[in-house]
Amino acid sequence: MVIAVNTILGWCGAAPVATRVAVTAALMPGGMAEIADFSVDEIKEAAKGFARLPVSPFVLSPHTTKRLVQLALWAKDQERLDLEPSFPNGTTQAQFTVLINEAQRCQTIRKERQKTAELLASVRIEPPLKSSAGWEGWMVAVEAALTLAYGYKGVPLAYIIRANTAPVLDGHDNWEKMAIHGAPLNGLDYDNTQ
Numbered sequence: 001m002v003i004a005v006n007t008i009l010g011w012c013g014a015a016p017v018a019t020r021v022a023v024t025a026a027l028m029p030g031g032m033a034e035i036a037d038f039s040v041d042e043i044k045e046a047a048k049g050f051a052r053l054p055v056s057p058f059v060l061s062p063h064t065t066k067r068l069v070q071l072a073l074w075a076k077d078q079e080r081l082d083l084e085p086s087f088p089n090g091t092t093q094a095q096f097t098v099l100i101n102e103a104q105r106c107q108t109i110r111k112e113r114q115k116t117a118e119l120l121a122s123v124r125i126e127p128p129l130k131s132s133a134g135w136e137g138w139m140v141a142v143e144a145a146l147t148l149a150y151g152y153k154g155v156p157l158a159y160i161i162r163a164n165t166a167p168v169l170d171g172h173d174n175w176e177k178m179a180i181h182g183a184p185l186n187g188l189d190y191d192n193t194q
Helices: 005-012 017-027 032-037 040-052 062-080 093-121 132-148 157-161 175-182 187-193
Strands: none
Touching: 005 017, 005 062, 005 093, 017 040, 032 062, 040 062, 062 093, 062 175, 093 175, 132 157, 157 175
């Protein structure tokens, strides 16, 4: 069982039932996964658009809009790992808030890393690999460079060289490590980053 979208929207600050119904219809009529399809700008525009509804217009607070953006970023992170964007039954509002705040921090890091990824393409790996004796040092340097470089889906490129091919989502202390060890090694996204 998972936490209902109605409850999650309440945690986001969409208090009246009519507001939650309208937000659900606009951003995720088919369930939580659909909010991941919207960009941050599209969510902000949708939030402004509720005030222009012909029937029962309403205004979402900046706080509610921020929470909806964070929710979308969290849902995108779940999809990057091939996980269903849902909160298991028993999730508290405090846990929800921590998770979506972390998603926003990950997005900030991801944007910075994507900016620097192009610079890494021209960087020489030090120490250069000259013989099999230097393999270990070279591999550490390559792994560090691929951890800093993010692919177009926002996952560190180090996932393509991980030792374990099966996704391992548990036991990681941050999203970045979970993404490296949990991103699927198949499909279109993987094929395009090799």
